[in-house]
Amino acid sequence: MIAAPRDEAPEAPEAPEAPETREAREAREAPVQNETARVEAFSDGVFAIAITLLILEIRVPPTAQHDALRLALVNLWPSYLAFLASFLTIGVMWLNHHRLFTLIRKSDDGLIAFNLLLLLGITWIPFPTALLAEHLRGPDQRTAGWVYAGSFFAIAIVFNVMWRYAVRAKTVFDYINAAAITKQYALGPIMYAVLVIVATFSGVWCLIVSVLYAVYFALPPSLWRRKDHRAT
Amino acid sequence: MIAAPRDEAPEAPEAPEAPETREAREAREAPVQNETARVEAFSDGVFAIAITLLILEIRVPPTAQHDALRLALVNLWPSYLAFLASFLTIGVMWLNHHRLFTLIRKSDDGLIAFNLLLLLGITWIPFPTALLAEHLRGPDQRTAGWVYAGSFFAIAIVFNVMWRYAVRAKTVFDYINAAAITKQYALGPIMYAVLVIVATFSGVWCLIVSVLYAVYFALPPSLWRRKDHRAT
Amino acid sequence: MIAAPRDEAPEAPEAPEAPETREAREAREAPVQNETARVEAFSDGVFAIAITLLILEIRVPPTAQHDALRLALVNLWPSYLAFLASFLTIGVMWLNHHRLFTLIRKSDDGLIAFNLLLLLGITWIPFPTALLAEHLRGPDQRTAGWVYAGSFFAIAIVFNVMWRYAVRAKTVFDYINAAAITKQYALGPIMYAVLVIVATFSGVWCLIVSVLYAVYFALPPSLWRRKDHRAT
Amino acid sequence: MIAAPRDEAPEAPEAPEAPETREAREAREAPVQNETARVEAFSDGVFAIAITLLILEIRVPPTAQHDALRLALVNLWPSYLAFLASFLTIGVMWLNHHRLFTLIRKSDDGLIAFNLLLLLGITWIPFPTALLAEHLRGPDQRTAGWVYAGSFFAIAIVFNVMWRYAVRAKTVFDYINAAAITKQYALGPIMYAVLVIVATFSGVWCLIVSVLYAVYFALPPSLWRRKDHRAT
Numbered sequence: 004m005i006a007a008p009r010d011e012a013p014e015a016p017e018a019p020e021a022p023e024t025r026e027a028r029e030a031r032e033a034p035v036q037n038e039t040a041r042v043e044a045f046s047d048g049v050f051a052i053a054i055t056l057l058i059l060e061i062r063v064p065p066t067a068q069h070d071a072l073r074l075a076l077v078n079l080w081p082s083y084l085a086f087l088a089s090f091l092t093i094g095v096m097w098l099n100h101h102r103l104f105t106l107i108r109k110s111d112d113g114l115i116a117f118n119l120l121l122l123l124g125i126t127w128i129p130f131p132t133a134l135l136a137e138h139l140r141g142p143d144q145r146t147a148g149w150v151y152a153g154s155f156f157a158i159a160i161v162f163n164v165m166w167r168y169a170v171r172a173k174t175v176f177d178y179i180n181a182a183a184i185t186k187q188y189a190l191g192p193i194m195y196a197v198l199v200i201v202a203t204f205s206g207v208w209c210l211i212v213s214v215l216y217a218v219y220f221a222l223p224p225s226l227w228r229r230k231d232h233r234a235t
Numbered sequence: 236m237i238a239a240p241r242d243e244a245p246e247a248p249e250a251p252e253a254p255e256t257r258e259a260r261e262a263r264e265a266p267v268q269n270e271t272a273r274v275e276a277f278s279d280g281v282f283a284i285a286i287t288l289l290i291l292e293i294r295v296p297p298t299a300q301h302d303a304l305r306l307a308l309v310n311l312w313p314s315y316l317a318f319l320a321s322f323l324t325i326g327v328m329w330l331n332h333h334r335l336f337t338l339i340r341k342s343d344d345g346l347i348a349f350n351l352l353l354l355l356g357i358t359w360i361p362f363p364t365a366l367l368a369e370h371l372r373g374p375d376q377r378t379a380g381w382v383y384a385g386s387f388f389a390i391a392i393v394f395n396v397m398w399r400y401a402v403r404a405k406t407v408f409d410y411i412n413a414a415a416i417t418k419q420y421a422l423g424p425i426m427y428a429v430l431v432i433v434a435t436f437s438g439v440w441c442l443i444v445s446v447l448y449a450v451y452f453a454l455p456p457s458l459w460r461r462k463d464h465r466a467t
Numbered sequence: 468m469i470a471a472p473r474d475e476a477p478e479a480p481e482a483p484e485a486p487e488t489r490e491a492r493e494a495r496e497a498p499v500q501n502e503t504a505r506v507e508a509f510s511d512g513v514f515a516i517a518i519t520l521l522i523l524e525i526r527v528p529p530t531a532q533h534d535a536l537r538l539a540l541v542n543l544w545p546s547y548l549a550f551l552a553s554f555l556t557i558g559v560m561w562l563n564h565h566r567l568f569t570l571i572r573k574s575d576d577g578l579i580a581f582n583l584l585l586l587l588g589i590t591w592i593p594f595p596t597a598l599l600a601e602h603l604r605g606p607d608q609r610t611a612g613w614v615y616a617g618s619f620f621a622i623a624i625v626f627n628v629m630w631r632y633a634v635r636a637k638t639v640f641d642y643i644n645a646a647a648i649t650k651q652y653a654l655g656p657i658m659y660a661v662l663v664i665v666a667t668f669s670g671v672w673c674l675i676v677s678v679l680y681a682v683y684f685a686l687p688p689s690l691w692r693r694k695d696h697r698a699t
Numbered sequence: 700m701i702a703a704p705r706d707e708a709p710e711a712p713e714a715p716e717a718p719e720t721r722e723a724r725e726a727r728e729a730p731v732q733n734e735t736a737r738v739e740a741f742s743d744g745v746f747a748i749a750i751t752l753l754i755l756e757i758r759v760p761p762t763a764q765h766d767a768l769r770l771a772l773v774n775l776w777p778s779y780l781a782f783l784a785s786f787l788t789i790g791v792m793w794l795n796h797h798r799l800f801t802l803i804r805k806s807d808d809g810l811i812a813f814n815l816l817l818l819l820g821i822t823w824i825p826f827p828t829a830l831l832a833e834h835l836r837g838p839d840q841r842t843a844g845w846v847y848a849g850s851f852f853a854i855a856i857v858f859n860v861m862w863r864y865a866v867r868a869k870t871v872f873d874y875i876n877a878a879a880i881t882k883q884y885a886l887g888p889i890m891y892a893v894l895v896i897v898a899t900f901s902g903v904w905c906l907i908v909s910v911l912y913a914v915y916f917a918l919p920p921s922l923w924r925r926k927d928h929r930a931t
Contacts, residue, residue, distance in 0.1 A: 273507060273511060273565050274565075276508065276511050277511045277514065277515055277561060277565075280511055280512055280514075280515030280516070281515045281518060281519055283515075284515060284516055284519040284520075285519055285522075288519065288520075288522070288523065291523070344685075344686070347562060347685075348685045351555070351558045351559075351562075351685065354518070354558070355551075355554055355555075355558075358518060358519050358521065358522055358554065359522060359550075361522050361523075362522055362525050362527070365527045366527050366528075369527050369529070369530060370530055370536060373530040373536075374530075375530070375535065375536035375537070378536045378537050378540070379536065382540070
């Protein structure tokens with residue numbers, strides 16, 4: 004028989020003699036599903052705002068003498084690069100968050116707390132982005148780079164802890180190969196630890212590697228796909 | 236029999252001879268449910284934006300001589316602490332708002348008005364946050380702390396009034412132990428009144444206590460849980 | 468028989484011999500309903516952001532000598548009053564928008580275009596708000612007041628035109644007393660025309676009257692309520 | 700028979716003897732549909748924020764001597780015009796995005812990646828908007844105009860590539876006349892290429908033509924309408 008994700012088998016055996024009508028069951032389950040929906044909606048909002056606020060960090064060069072604007076715009080390249088790197092990274096983290104939540108059957112208080120911690124990290128990103136853009140060619144690019152790469156590293160850690168919590172709290176769907184995903188998740192902190200090392204040498208490379216990481220993570224992760232549990 | 240939350244028993248007795256089809260009933264009820272959904276969606280948006288705007292208050296230190304950035308970043312600790320305290324407090328208030336609305340069966344005009352008042356408070360938070368961060372080490376930290384703690388106190392009051400209104404207007408689900416939740420809600424204003432007193436002595440402790448409050452409120456509140464009304 | 472809102476009677480007579488299954492009909496109607504949902508979601512987002520951006524206009528007074536902050540905070544009252552007036556007005560306009568859309572059966576291109584025009588007005592509000600706050604005690608408060616009141620007047624006009632368009636394009640539900648609502652809607656432009664006159668005399672009164680208007684509009688408008696079309 | 704959009708005929712033949720209940724099928728399909736919903740919700744958020752942030756670029760003129768404000772407000776016309784042009788263009792792009800997604804049956808990783816690229820463009824718009832407003836009457840209006848028109852051109856290209864990808868990946872509904880829409884989509888890049896040429900001659904005309912384009916695109920595109928596949 005089909006293991007329908009939303010049905011919690013031990014709690015609601017779909018016995019033919021069950022007196023509970025479909026309407027009643029929907030009504031009973033609705034608040035729980037709605038809770039997850041609102042957590043996702045709130046998270047989507049925070050991701051969307053954080054990713055859009057990044058543009059506010061790029062300041063328009065003031066009016067000057069003829070043909071000065073072109074040079075001024077070219078000189079803004081650290082801002083463009085930092086904008087691109089942070090946009091893609093937040094975008095991929097949103098994607099990651101979104102995929103993670105498709106695997107989660109229901110939210111509980113612990114998950115909501117971890118999610119809040121994760122959003123704290125996402126909300127924080129515009130600051131290190133502006134910091135690294137401002138100091139990319141200055142004497143303190145290493146410090147700025149560490150703050151930048153360290154922020155991503157911390158978020159990757161929170162993602163891992165959150166996923167492991169969800170697996171242990173049994174709030175994920177049964178048909179998921181949780182172990183394989185846990186293994187894949189562990190890659191994030193390692194990659195962003197490497198980014199911290201890269202930042203030690205060059206702020207520019209720190210941003211370029213961030214872009215490359217984001218492109219890599221955006222590639223189709225076949226592991227996330229739901230297995231075809233309809234077979235048989 | 237199961238008291239299915241969405242069914243308003245006296246209005247829509249599920250009589251077997253009822254000529255009303257499921258489609259018709261859904262169509263009839265849809266706008267009401269949609270109303271609550273849009274109130275929640277709008278509120279989620281305001282919470283998400285207010286919580287994300289907080290980062291705009293942390294200004295990037297300008298480029299200076301070598302190794303000056305590290306010190307400048309350390310000196311920004313009042314901004315980080317205020318950001319953390321307000322982020323967690325708004326986050327917990329969102330959680331609270333979200334839980335409260337899972338208990339509410341339908342929204343009416345009074346509830347929408349109270350909700351607007353609540354959102355006014357949430358939208359206001361970035362200002363006292365920036366105020367306290369700016370004045371945390373200055374001669375006027377007490378004034379800034381009062382504005383900060385007083386804002387949270389006012390929001391806690393609005394939460395209480397709103398909940399009591401919802402209980403009295405009978406817009407909450409029947410199976411809820413409303414009295415117990417009312418009692419628990421009353422804790423908020425008391426705690427934030429204490430925070431106002433703390434702010435009299437120290438702006439820093441005002442922020443630290445705010446963080447502790449938020450962590451406390453984020454802990455699983457077993458009272459909020461729906462009782463298992465399926466038993467029998 | 469019940470005039471179920473979502474069913475377009477002339478198009479889809481629910482004949483017992485109809486070969487169309489419920490699944491098929493839902494699939495067919497889904498995109499249209501989804502269209503309205505996304506228009507509302509997008510509008511909610513714009514309303515929520517515009518209402519939250521208002522706080523950015525209130526600038527934190529810089530650190531100064533002892534006890535100077537209290538006076539500086541008191542002197543910010545024009546900003547608080549403008550914030551309050553615009554918050555409540557946008558809030559009530561959101562409420563209005565929300566109620567209007569519960570009466571709308573489906574969206575068409577004209578409605579979407581009018582909605583975009585309406586959102587243009589909402590997005591614009593933070594500018595006249597900051598303008599009036601800045602000039603409330605200056606020699607040019609009349610000019611600032613006109614821009615402020617004129618903006619609300621223009622939005623009220625757009626609301627009216629949009630509603631009349633929806634009624635004429637027959638995209639509202641049949642059971643609605645459209646004429647009565649049209650009459651009620653006509654009140655908006657008149658009230659905000661009066662506000663323009665008030666602004667001629669005093670910027671402060673322009674803001675106070677805006678607050679009073681918002682409170683008035685937030686009161687339960689029994690006309691909006693769906694008539695109980697279940698009787699018979 | 701009706702080709703119900705959500706049913707993937709070869710996968711789920713609606714055979715009368717099918718042992719799969721409606722509940723089971725809904726549960727199985729829910730995550731996929733939810734994925735599209737969250738992509739749309741996230742996109743809506745980004746569009747809504749980008750369109751609302753535009754107002755932050757219009758700076759309030761400071762208090763000055765009597766009657767100076769009126770002139771100062773008139774002198775802000777480049778900001779108003781740039782605000783209007785970008786608001787309408789983002790609005791129409793949202794509409795376009797929204798229509799495109801009503802044609803898309805399900806999202807896959809490639810589509811999500813293209814969508815992220817598209818949102819990168821939308822998020823970017825506030826910068827060229829402020830840039831052109833600032834330099835509209837300066838010696839470098841041509842440079843600013845190119846950046847402005849070039850940004851729209853790039854977004855139009857991404858829309859095209861994304862649509863062609865969706866058609867090729869067969870993620871669009873079957874009943875759509877994809878070739879006709881592809882042809883219509885190709886108009887966008889051509890029109891915005893013309894805008895780049897217009898920007899070479901005049902920044903003001905670049906903005907006026909942008910407004911005209913937006914109005915043109917907002918007109919009812921009969922091609923987008925779903926054909927009446929209920930006939931027969």
